[in-house]
Amino acid sequence: MSKLGLWWVRWNGSDYESRMTVGNRKVTVEDFRERGFDRVVVLSGEGRGIKYSGPFYNSGYNDGREFARWVSNHIYGMPLYITIPFSRPEGFPRDQVQMPFEYSGANSYYKGWIDGVPSVDNTDPTGFYWSYESCLQTTSYDGAHVTKEFIQYMSNYIHSNGLELIWIPATRDRGVTYLREESFDGILNIGGYFDYVFIQPNYYQNSVCIEYINGHKQTFPYSYEKLVEKIRWFYEELPRNIKNPNTEISIEMEADRTILGIPCNCDNGHNCPENMKCDCNLEKCYEHCREHQPQKAIDYALDYVKALIDVGWKPSNLAYYFSTDFKVIDTLQEQCRRELNEPYV
Template identity: 40%
Template sequence: MSTFALFWFEWESNKYISRMKVGTSEATALDFKIRGFDYLVALDGEGERSHYTGDGYSDGKQLARFLEDTIADMEYYVTIPFYFYQFGKKIPRDSVSGNFDGSYWQRWIDGVVDSAGNNLKGFYWSLEAPGQFTYGYGDGIVSRYLIEGISYYVRRDYGLDLIWIPSLGGRTISDLEKYTDIKHYHGYFDYVFCQPNYYQKQFMSDGAPYQYSNLLDVFQWIQSIDYPTVSIELEADRGVLGIRCLDNRDCPTGTSCDGSYCHENCRALNSVSCIDYACDYVNAQYDTLGKLWTNRAYYFSTNLKAIDTVRNRCPKW
């Protein structure tokens, strides 16, 4: 059984910084270890908060050095950043329809590997769109040759893992079958952790309420693909902390004052309901598999106190 925790960083004031906290203190690798995590996945979203110079090798090397100084006490995965910002718009870092050889992403991987230590476990393909290889992601379709090249290069040439965490976005089972590539492309990855987005979404893609029974259906669909390689991401955020507020100035960065509580992305505006939604991910595992998933990823925003709070209600989270 392996557990993967998301570790958030960003480029700020000409350097990388960790966004992870335990309360008000900066989180360390030990803080993740004592909470039972086996691996960290270092990411910034889909690439928008990673430094971009156009030189993939230099950019990858720079991030790897930061991670070696910050989290190298644990085995970790490094993002392959998809986007960068230019004139306020997200732009892919290289051609999505071209080949992998010689691309920005190949040079990025080389830069990371050349600067990382022995605890580099692999890479994380950061684009979350679940239908990117067939139906596109907003700006175009990601070439099969590109992801095939990344997969072979990371897994065969370097002997490392490649993981993906696609967002299901409340899609119905019918839409998951029709408009996602997970069933057909999961073989390019060592692990795929599907985001059910039940914690965030009030409604399914057909407009119906996203109920617990729908979460069970989604879990069963994920299980049917390739258990345990294709698995789930458990989801919570700082909305579970119950931080009271009068206005946005009372709330941590990235949250807002809504309904007298600091709110992030939870579908509810009170911490009790948010914790209940997070705990449903545990209940749904037992109701579908009869046990916890063998491999699990965890999203809990940027404060490990969110994990502690949820586990006070459901210890197996």
């Protein structure tokens, strides 16, 4: 079984830097390996933290080459998936996503990036990670207007170079009744163009679940039962519906630094780590969890493990989001062994 860990990096204006830590020190590849990970996805969200030089092939080629050169100097000795940055730093797409590579040709930033990455001598890259997370893409409900043809030609081009393509789409608060409808769910439309699709249940982040019943939206609590229902659909129905037996469906395990119970003091100014906020009532720092009490955050994270057990699903591969601090993994590893008698990773 392969376990994929997300390695977050960013462009600081003059070079890339790793955002990953173990407490106060920087992470190494060995830190991933020691915790059971055997593959790494190198990314910066949907691309905002990646250098952007302009919307043309040469810009994409040079940006991809520069990113790959940094990766080869800092992250090596483990199979890698390299991000394809969807967004510019300000959030807009880096290039046209309505046209496939076949028509955009030498002018495509994305094609340039995909060519630039393997131009660096590095034996570790296994493939690419498509960084646009929206499960609505290729539907009329997604504002970026990504087309099915764009994804299809990107997939074909990457595969023609002997590399893999993976995706980690976010389902957010959408229930199974939404995900079953092609008009509401891009996973059904384009999932089959990827080698691996690690779906985000987003239960850890969302307290409500929206269903589409008899033509109307209905809102329910995002309960543990709803999580089990969602994961069961990923396991039993989705592989049949994407119409590609070679695509492997799995999930992303989700947690973040909320579980660490990092103290803060609103009266003396917020002293939370970067990208965290302060809950003044609890005097704790939080990130994306639906609740800010650390033990509740731990419970939500472990519910993913329990749901897989209840569904009877042992995915061959899993992806893990745990923010930027390996203390998150260490805490969950200990708690999972104690409560469920098995490892978290």
